[in-house]
Amino acid sequence: xxxxxxxxxxxxxxxxxxxxxxxxxxxxxxxxxxxxxxxxxxxxxxxxxxxxxxxxxxxxxxxxxxxxxxxxxxxxxxxxxxxxxxxxxxxxxxxxxxxxxxxxxxxxxxxxxxxxxxxxxxxxxxxxxxxxxxxxxxxxxxxxxxxxxxxxxxxxxxxxxxxxxxxxxxxxxxxxxxxxxxxxxxxxxxxxxxxx
Amino acid sequence: xxxxxxxxxxxxxxxxxxxxxxxxxxxxxxxxxxxxxxxxxxxxxxxxxxxxxxxxxxxxxxxxxxxxxxxxxxxxxxxxxxxxxxxxxxxxxxxxxxxxxxxxxxxxxxxxxxxxxxxxxxxxxxxxxxxxxxxxxxxxxxxxxxxxxxxxxxxxxxxxxxxxxxxxxxxxxxxxxxxxxxxxxxxxxxxxxxxxxxxxxxxxxxxxxxxxxxxxxxxxxxxxxxxxxxxxxxxxxxxxxxxxxxxxxxxxxxxxxxxxxxxxxxxxxxxxxxxxxxxxxxxxxxxxxxxxxxxxxxxxxxxxxxxxxxxxxxxxxxxxxxxxxxxxxxxxxxxxxxxxxxxxxxxxxxxxxxxxxxxxxxxxxxxxxxxxxxxxxxxxxxxxxxxxxxxxxxxxxxxxxxxxxxxxxxxxxxxxxxxxxxxxxxxxxxxxxxxxxxxxxxxxxxxxxxxxxxxxxxxxxxxxxxxxxxxxxxxxxxxxxxxxxx
Numbered sequence: 220x221x222x223x224x225x226x227x228x229x230x231x232x233x234x235x236x237x238x239x240x241x242x243x244x245x246x247x248x249x250x251x252x253x254x255x256x257x258x259x260x261x262x263x264x265x266x267x268x269x270x271x272x273x274x275x276x277x278x279x280x281x282x283x284x285x286x287x288x289x290x291x292x293x294x295x296x297x298x299x300x301x302x303x304x305x306x307x308x309x310x311x312x313x314x315x316x317x318x319x320x321x322x323x324x325x326x327x328x329x330x331x332x333x334x335x336x337x338x339x340x341x342x343x344x345x346x347x348x349x350x351x352x353x354x355x356x357x358x359x360x361x362x363x364x365x366x367x368x369x370x371x372x373x374x375x376x377x378x379x380x381x382x383x384x385x386x387x388x389x390x391x392x393x394x395x396x397x398x399x400x401x402x403x404x405x406x407x408x409x410x411x412x413x414x415x
Numbered sequence: 416x417x418x419x420x421x422x423x424x425x426x427x428x429x430x431x432x433x434x435x436x437x438x439x440x441x442x443x444x445x446x447x448x449x450x451x452x453x454x455x456x457x458x459x460x461x462x463x464x465x466x467x468x469x470x471x472x473x474x475x476x477x478x479x480x481x482x483x484x485x486x487x488x489x490x491x492x493x494x495x496x497x498x499x500x501x502x503x504x505x506x507x508x509x510x511x512x513x514x515x516x517x518x519x520x521x522x523x524x525x526x527x528x529x530x531x532x533x534x535x536x537x538x539x540x541x542x543x544x545x546x547x548x549x550x551x552x553x554x555x556x557x558x559x560x561x562x563x564x565x566x567x568x569x570x571x572x573x574x575x576x577x578x579x580x581x582x583x584x585x586x587x588x589x590x591x592x593x594x595x596x597x598x599x600x601x602x603x604x605x606x607x608x609x610x611x612x613x614x615x616x617x618x619x620x621x622x623x624x625x626x627x628x629x630x631x632x633x634x635x636x637x638x639x640x641x642x643x644x645x646x647x648x649x650x651x652x653x654x655x656x657x658x659x660x661x662x663x664x665x666x667x668x669x670x671x672x673x674x675x676x677x678x679x680x681x682x683x684x685x686x687x688x689x690x691x692x693x694x695x696x697x698x699x700x701x702x703x704x705x706x707x708x709x710x711x712x713x714x715x716x717x718x719x720x721x722x723x724x725x726x727x728x729x730x731x732x733x734x735x736x737x738x739x740x741x742x743x744x745x746x747x748x749x750x751x752x753x754x755x756x757x758x759x760x761x762x763x764x765x766x767x768x769x770x771x772x773x774x775x776x777x778x779x780x781x782x783x784x785x786x787x788x789x790x791x792x793x794x795x796x797x798x799x800x801x802x803x804x805x806x807x808x809x810x811x812x813x814x815x816x817x818x819x820x821x822x823x824x825x826x827x828x829x830x831x832x833x834x835x836x837x838x839x840x841x842x843x844x845x846x847x848x849x850x851x852x853x854x855x856x857x858x859x860x861x862x863x864x865x866x867x868x869x870x871x872x873x874x875x876x877x878x879x880x881x882x883x884x885x886x887x888x889x890x891x892x893x894x895x896x897x898x899x900x901x
Contacts, residue, residue: 253682311647315613331683344646344700348639366683367668375629375664375691379496380646380701383687388639390601391679392555392571394442394578395449398601401554402608403639403686 243359246329247411250362253332257386258399259407261332263359267293270356270410271301274321277354277408278303283318287350289343291323293412297356309346320350320404324384327362328369333385334409335369337378344380353384353404359413422751423763423772429749430741430778439746442577450737453680454788460682461672471669472792475728478661479718485627485660486709492630496692498705506536509710513538513619513652514545516706520650522547522617528634528641529553530621531569531731532654532710534753535766538619549619550611552640554604561588567747567755570678570733575746608640618644618702622655623730624670625707628663631691632707635674635684642686651690651702656710658727670730673790678732713766722801726765728791729758735785735795741778750775757785761798769805776802848887 247263254261264270274297278286287309288294298305298321305321306313314320322343324334334355336343347353363369373381388403399405421429433439458464478485490500503509517525525542527533527549539549539560551560555573559566562584566572573581582595591603620641624633632653634641645651661670675681694701717723736742736756747755752763752772760775776799779785785795834840890898 256682257685311613315609333683338699338701339695342700344642348642348646365668366671367665370665370668373664373689375631375689376496377695379691379694379699381689382642383683383689384685385683386685389637389685390554391449391637392553392558392573393576393581393597393600395445395571395574396578396597398597401601401605401638401640402552402643 246362246364247359250327250329250332253329254409257332259332259386259409261409261411263411263413266414267297267412268300270412271297273410274298274301274303274354278319281319281352283352285317286319286321287314287317287346289322289341289346291341291343293323294321294356314345314349317350319352319354320346321354321356322347324355324357325361326369326372327357328366329362329364331366331385333383336382336384338380339378344382347382347384348403351400351404352406352408354408354410356410356412359411362411421748423767423775425751426749426774426778429751430745433745433749438577438580439575442575443743443746446574446737447743450680454677454734454737457676457680457682461676467669467672468790468792471673471790472728474661474666474669475791479724479727482657482660482718485662486657488627489625489630489660492627493692493707494630496630498630498692498707501706501708503708503710505712506710509536509654509708510538510541512708513654514541514547516650516652517542517547517617518545520617524548524550524611524615525617525619526612526615526644526648527551528618528620528636528644529556529572530619530654531753532621532656533619534566535712536710538654552608552612552644553638554601557604557608558584565748565753568733568736569731569754575748612643612647615648617650617652618648619652619654620644622653622659623674624667625655625660626664626667627660629691631664631689633667634688635686637679637685639686642688645688645690646701648702650704650706652706652708654708654710656712657714674730674732677734677788677790717765722798723765725793725798726762728793729762730791732790734788734790738784738788740780740782740784750778757795758793761795761802764802769802773806776806845887845891849889852886
């Protein structure tokens with residue numbers, strides 16, 4: 220073989236993480252663009268209050284009444300501000316009949332529009348999966364540029380399940396025709412909060 | 416077409432039947448346009464695709480050279496995190512282990528996420544035999560399970576079925592009103608399978624990558640059924656071939672760039688689940704138990720030779736199937752194996768015995784399209800030739816089988832070789848051929864199938880049994896050159 224892979228560093232060395240300035244604006248734009256490419260809706264808001272407004276608008280749009288949330292502090296706060304009635308720690312039956320699931324994400328990847336959910340940080344495995352709509356609220360500073368950075372930071376001992384989510388559930392199993400919302404959510408909304 | 420009686424031994428018949436099947440051609444018509452074009456567009460979004468392929472191959476090559484160490488390390492780390500690793504020498508052992516695990520949970524039904532390794536060991540049959548109902552949850556797998564068929568593609572298992580056939584199947588098996596609306600069909604599957612997910616206690620999945628450094632397994636998907644299978648159940652059983660292990664977590668970056676782009680033309684599939692052992696806190700979401708079943712099934716034998724070792728680099732993306740002019744025409748079932756297409760033609764003989772799949776290494780024109788698209792740079796034509804040589808030498812067949820090359824053929828090839836390695840003899844033979852061919856050539860071709868000449872001249876006969884030999888030109892290039900010089 221031409222070279223020894225074990226001696227090579229990852230292709231994209233992790234860049235130092237930074238708060239919102241300079242590079243991070245570029246990263247945020249790239250994240251939004253990637254999300255659009257996979258058919259997810261992305262809103263960038265200035266504050267948690269604005270995020271709450273956006274949430275109210277989405278819920279109203281979908282005329283949803285049954286909403287499940289994860290145990291994320293951020294999500295709890297925003298749902299409270301929005302005045303939305305939501306179930307935390309929903310049972311399996313409640314989850315199966317929920318219309319929307321709201322979670323946060325521990326980080327995200329700009330180059331692919333990917334949400335990174337870590338099981339040790341939040342109970343979001345089912346809330347982000349079972350209801351037909353998934354809304355994810357996350358701070359802008361948690362977005363990284365590349366997959367390589369995320370892999371570098373991953374703590375597989377603390378987070379026994381790490382889930383990457385890129386767009387809605389999909390399939391091409393029937394005549395290679397795209398169908399959305401097979402087993403997971405058919406709609407994915409991402410709300411990025413700048414001031415966090 | 417029914418699956419029964421189609422084996423790798425009958426590729427020739429299977430392929431002829433497939434070519435004569437107009438419905439199959441409707442089903443396969445989108446393959447080249449859709450997957451091939453999507454892949455091309457997706458790889459354009461990577462700066463150094465060739466470099467990535469080189470790296471992936473180097474990682475796999477290095478891993479294979481120390482596979483035992485990496486497997487040990489993976490096992491140690493996975494078990495440290497609460498998983499149980501089981502070792503299976505062959506498919507039967509793997510099935511026995513899995514059936515026992517399911518029985519221990521008193522489960523009468525299991526939800527299954529698509530796994531080619533599960534198909535390889537015929538897990539569904541083994542479960543059914545023991546009174547356990549396997550429910551396939553991947554849409555394509557579910558469709559072919561309803562139809563009682565086997566997958567015909569590594570990534571899109573029901574590619575051989577048309578929308579119309581699937582619509583009819585749903586009417587018959589599910590009892591819905593007939594519709595060819597893909598969204599309605601998909602939502603019907605979602606609804607039915609949700610009920611099964613709600614009841615399931617045990618889930619069975621495959622594995623795409625197993626990371627030695629952390630003991631993590633990674634599974635990629637688009638539908639979400641793998642996430643449901645691995646989050647809603649109490650026991651998760653993951654079955655993997657030993658070649659799925661990679662050394663480092665950071666290596667995933669390379670493979671996550673290559674696999675989705677090669678397989679479905681996506682930058683990334685919708686979901687990746689990275690599972691390391693069991694949950695830390697009993698109150699957390701997710702299974703209480705994770706069992707990883709490691710399958711050898713002759714894989715360790717492939718390690719022995721540098722040519723066959725390449726086969727273990729395969730990441731099951733399916734790109735070689737989509738690119739293959741043979742697969743595009745005959746589909747997957749013609750190969751009579753769970754692994755169809757170019758990669759299937761090299762893996763099947765190695766997994767299930769060359770003497771049982773002698774036709775497969777010949778199911779290729781050696782055009783090299785598979786090699787060009789392979790994300791881990793497996794030289795499939797080289798492997799096909801290697802296997803063909805083994806067939807001809809008789810070295811790969813059982814000890815009681817005789818070499819397959821005929822004596823007459825051997826002598827003829829030796830004579831040709833002696834004659835054509837000298838330029839004088841070569842020119843002479845061409846002049847003779849030019850004179851002789853006037854009696855046998857038709858429509859610019861020599862020895863059409865079944866003609867007298869093809870039966871009289873032994874190697875030519877074998878050659879022209881499947882192809883036409885063009886007539887020798889009236890003047891050779893050298894003669895034309897000489898005439899010009901004059």
